[in-house]
Amino acid sequence: MPLQITGTLGDPDLIGLPWDVPLAQWPERHLVDLPRGISRHVVRFARLSGKVYAIKEISERYARREYQLLWDLARLDAPSVQPVAYVTGRDEGLDAALITRHLQFSLPYRAVMSGTLRPDTLTRLLDALALLLVRLHLNGFYWGDCSLSNTLFRRDAGAFAAYLVDAETGELHPMISEGQRRGDIDIAHVNIFGEMLDLEAGGLLHPTIDPMDTAEDIVARYHRLWDEITQDEIIEEVDWHVVEQRLRRLNLLGFDVAEMMVRRKVGTGRLIVRPKVVDAGHHQRRLLRLTGLDVEENQARRLLNDLDGFRVAQGLRHEDEAIVAHRWLAEVFQPTVAAIPAVLRGKLEPAQLFHEILDHRWYLSEAAGADVGLAAAVRSYVGTVLVHKPDEKALLPDEPVE
Numbered sequence: 001m002p003l004q005i006t007g008t009l010g011d012p013d014l015i016g017l018p019w020d021v022p023l024a025q026w027p028e029r030h031l032v033d034l035p036r037g038i039s040r041h042v043v044r045f046a047r048l049s050g051k052v053y054a055i056k057e058i059s060e061r062y063a064r065r066e067y068q069l070l071w072d073l074a075r076l077d078a079p080s081v082q083p084v085a086y087v088t089g090r091d092e093g094l095d096a097a098l099i100t101r102h103l104q105f106s107l108p109y110r111a112v113m114s115g116t117l118r119p120d121t122l123t124r125l126l127d128a129l130a131l132l133l134v135r136l137h138l139n140g141f142y143w144g145d146c147s148l149s150n151t152l153f154r155r156d157a158g159a160f161a162a163y164l165v166d167a168e169t170g171e172l173h174p175m176i177s178e179g180q181r182r183g184d185i186d187i188a189h190v191n192i193f194g195e196m197l198d199l200e201a202g203g204l205l206h207p208t209i210d211p212m213d214t215a216e217d218i219v220a221r222y223h224r225l226w227d228e229i230t231q232d233e234i235i236e237e238v239d240w241h242v243v244e245q246r247l248r249r250l251n252l253l254g255f256d257v258a259e260m261m262v263r264r265k266v267g268t269g270r271l272i273v274r275p276k277v278v279d280a281g282h283h284q285r286r287l288l289r290l291t292g293l294d295v296e297e298n299q300a301r302r303l304l305n306d307l308d309g310f311r312v313a314q315g316l317r318h319e320d321e322a323i324v325a326h327r328w329l330a331e332v333f334q335p336t337v338a339a340i341p342a343v344l345r346g347k348l349e350p351a352q353l354f355h356e357i358l359d360h361r362w363y364l365s366e367a368a369g370a371d372v373g374l375a376a377a378v379r380s381y382v383g384t385v386l387v388h389k390p391d392e393k394a395l396l397p398d399e400p401v402e
Contacts, residue, residue, distance in 0.1 A: 007067065007085025007099065013048040014084075014099065020091045031181045034102065039149070039166070052102035053084060060096040062087050062168050067098060069167040076139045077281070079132055080164040081152070103163055105349050109195075110204075110348045112160070118206050119286040122214065127151060128162035130221040133184065134166065134229065141182040143170030147191035155348065156296035157355045171299060185222060189215045290325035291333075296349035302355045306332070332374070339378045340386070357381050 003019055018026055023042045032047040040074045042057045058066070063086040070083035087097040109125055125148065135148055141163070143150075173180075196211030205211070233246055250397040283300035287293055293303065310328045311317060336357060348356070361377030372380075 003087070003089045005085050005087050006064075007083065011048045011051060011053075013379050014053070016273075017055075019087055019097070020094075022094060022098065024053060052104075054081070054100045054102050056098045056100075057095045058098055058168065060086075061094040063088070063098045063151065066167050066170075069170050069172060070100065072172050073136075073141065073167065076141075077139065078136055078139050078164070079162065080167065100165075100356035103152050103154070105164075105352075106154045106163060109148040109151065109153060112153055119209055122206075123182055124216070125153060125162075126218045126221055128156075128160040128175070129188075130218060130225055132162035133188065134225050136228070137176050137181055137184070138229070140173045140176050142171045142173065142176055143167075143184050144187065145173065145191070146184055146188035149191070149280065150194050151237075152297060155352050157302045157352070158359075159298045161296040184220055186288060188222070189219050192218050290322060291329050293329075293333075293351065297350070299349075299351040299355055302358065303333070303351060306358060333376060336378060337372060339375070340382060344382065344386050347386060353386075356385070360385060 005015060017030060023044050026044060026046075030046050032045050032052060034045045034052070039056070046053050046055055058281065060262075066087045066095050067083045070080055073080040075081060079101055082101040083365045084099040084101055086099065090096065110169070112125065127150065129146070129151055132151065133143065136143055142214075145166065145168070150164065151161045152165045153160045153337040154163070155161075171180075174312050193211055193215035196205060196214045200209075200211055230247065265313055281297060283304055286296050287295065287300040287304055290307070291303075293300075295303065305324065307325060308330045310332055313317070314324075314327070316327075333354060336354055340353060345353070357374070357377055360381040361372060361374060364372045364380060
C-alpha cells in the first residue's frame with residue numbers, strides 16, 4: 001500500500017517528513033522539544049514553515065477514527081486540538097500517524113507545575129477539567145478516558161482553560177446517555193486518583209493534598225456545574241428577579257441561554273424554570289463581536305470589565321457599544337500590548353499579558369494609596385515580573401537545525 005496522507009494539508013512540507021522511519025527514531029532536525037504529557041503512544045513535535053505539529057503513532061483504524069472525531073468536535077466548537085491529517089501506508093510494521101496542530105501557549109498538567117503542585121493551582125486545574133467535561137457532555141460526546149494527562153491547559157486570566165488532546169476512546173452521539181455520562185465521571189475519578197498518586201510518589205504533590213480527596217473533588221465539581229446548567233429550578237413565590245438571577249449565574253459560568261421555559265404549577269404560586277443552555281463562551285462571543293479579539297472565557301470577562309470601566313471613565317455611557325469598544329481597543333489595549341518589549345511578548349498571550357498588567361496595577365495602586373496609571377504599571381510589570389517568567393509560547397529558531 002503506497003503512502004497516503006488524508007486531511008487538510010496546509011503545509012506541503014508534511015509530505016517530505018521521514019514517514020518510512022519509526023517516529024521514535026526521527027532525526028532531531030525535524031523535531032522541536034516541547035513539554036509532553038504522559039501518553040501510551042509515541043508523540044513528537046515537528047516544526048515546518050513556522051508552525052508546530054503534534055504527530056502521534058497509532059493504528060490506522062484509530063488514526064482515522066480520532067481524526068474524524070476531532071473534526072466533529074471542531075464543528076461543535078468544543079475545546080480540543082485541531083486535526084490536520086492522518087498518514088497511512090507507511091513501511092511494513094509501522095503504525096499510521098495522526099497529525100494535529102500544536103495548541104500554542106498550552107501546557108500539559110505536569111508542566112503547569114513549577115515545582116510542587118500547590119492546592120490552589122490544583123483547584124483551578126480541576127475547575128477547568130470539570131468545565132471541559134460538562135461542555136463535551138452537552139455536545140453528546142462520551143470521552144471514555146477523561147484525565148489530566150489527556151488534557152492541555154492554557155492560562156485564562158486567574159484560571160485555566162482545558163482542551164481535549166486525545167479523542168482515541170471517544171464517541172459522539174446526538175445526546176449522551178445517563179449511563180455514558182456517569183461512566184465518564186467514574187473513569188475520571190479513577191484516572192485522577194492514579195495521577196495524584198503518581199505525583200505524590202514523585203514528590204510533586206503538596207503535603208496537604210490527598211489523592212483520594214482530589215479524585216472525589218473533581219466528581220463533586222462536575223456534578224455542581226452540571227446541575228446548575230441542566231436542572232429545573234422551582235421558585236416558591238412568583239419572583240421574576242429570581243429568574244433573572246438564574247440567567248446571570250449561567251452567564252457568569254460562561255454559558256448562553258438559548259431559551260427559557262417558565263411554567264406555573266397548577267394550584268400553587270410556584271414557577272418551574274427550565275433553561276436551555278446552548279454553549280459556553282458567552283463573554284468570548286461578546287468580546288469577539290465588539291473588538292475582534294479571540295481569547296479565553298475568563299480573559300474575555302476581564303477585558304470586558306476593563307472596557308466597561310473605560311466607558312464610565314470617559315463619560316461614554318450613552319455612546320454606541322461598538323464605538324466605545326473601538327476606542328478602548330485603540331487607546332488602551334493595543335498601546336498596552338505594544339509597550340511590552342518584542343523580545344518578551346512570546347512569554348504569554350496578549351490577553352493574558354493585559355490581565356496580569358491590570359492585576360499588577362491594582363497591587364501597585366493599593367501600595368501607593370492612589371492609582372499609579374497604566375503606563376507605570378506596564379513599566380513595573382515588565383521589569384519586575386515578566387522578565388522572570390518562562391516562555392509559554394514555543395520560541396523556535398528562524399531556521400530548522402541542520
